[in-house]
Amino acid sequence: MSYTDLADEMLVDLMKSxxxxxxxxxxxxxxxxxxxxxxxxLGYKEDSEEVVHDLMLSLWQNRKHSQIQHLRIYLFIGARNLTNKLIKSHINLRKYREYQLLHQVFEFKDSEDIFKANDLTNAIEKVLKKMPEKTATIxxxxxxxxxxxxxxxxxxxxTDKAVExxxxxxxxxxxxxxxxxxxxN
Structure with a gap:
């Protein structure tokens, strides 16, 4: 009997050994x-490959301690969790970059900048008027x-992705x- 004919449960037991x-x-x-x-x-080839690779690496590294009863369910839940973790890290990185950008745009270096704030607000409004309506609204x-x-x-x-x-x-x-x-200025 070859390995390919074995049920998932048997493969998991063999892997544990x-x-x-x-x-x-x-x-x-x-x-x-x-x-x-x-x-x-995700919609990205490299990120998808990385998630599956990380999942399989984790499966192998934790084989001795895992309590896998249904391999297929275990793998898909693991894939979902790793995917969600990656999405959250991308969102956090994007939010941080946006924060940095906005902080630079709105940062006041001295009291003279307070008077320039109105000019900045007007400049931002001009840019927003050049944007598609939906983009400016969002x-x-x-x-x-x-x-x-x-x-x-x-x-x-x-969708969340469209808003982002x-x-x-x-x-x-x-x-x-x-x-x-x-x-x-």
């Missing part, structure tokens, strides 16, 4: 399905009204149009 061939069969059996599942969530909701992405998505009947796209697009336009603001 350090059988690398059993792990190889598990990998071959589930890699494509897991990759497709993760890719649906920027205002997110950065001025401080409404969370999920609530904006619900209110505007968009509009926020990123608006910040890019602001950055481009306001690049020389402090040096000009």
């Amino acid at each position: 350090d059988d690398a061939d059993a792990f190889k069969i598990i990998y071959q059996r589930y890699w494509r399905q897991l990759y497709g599942f993760v890719y649906q969530q 920027f205002r909701m997110s950065k001025i009204d401080e409404i969370p992405v999920k609530k904006i998505a619900l209110k505007m009947d968009l 796209y509009h926020i990123t697009k608006s910040l890019k336009m602001l950055r481009q149009h306001l690049q020389g603001f402090h040096s000009d």
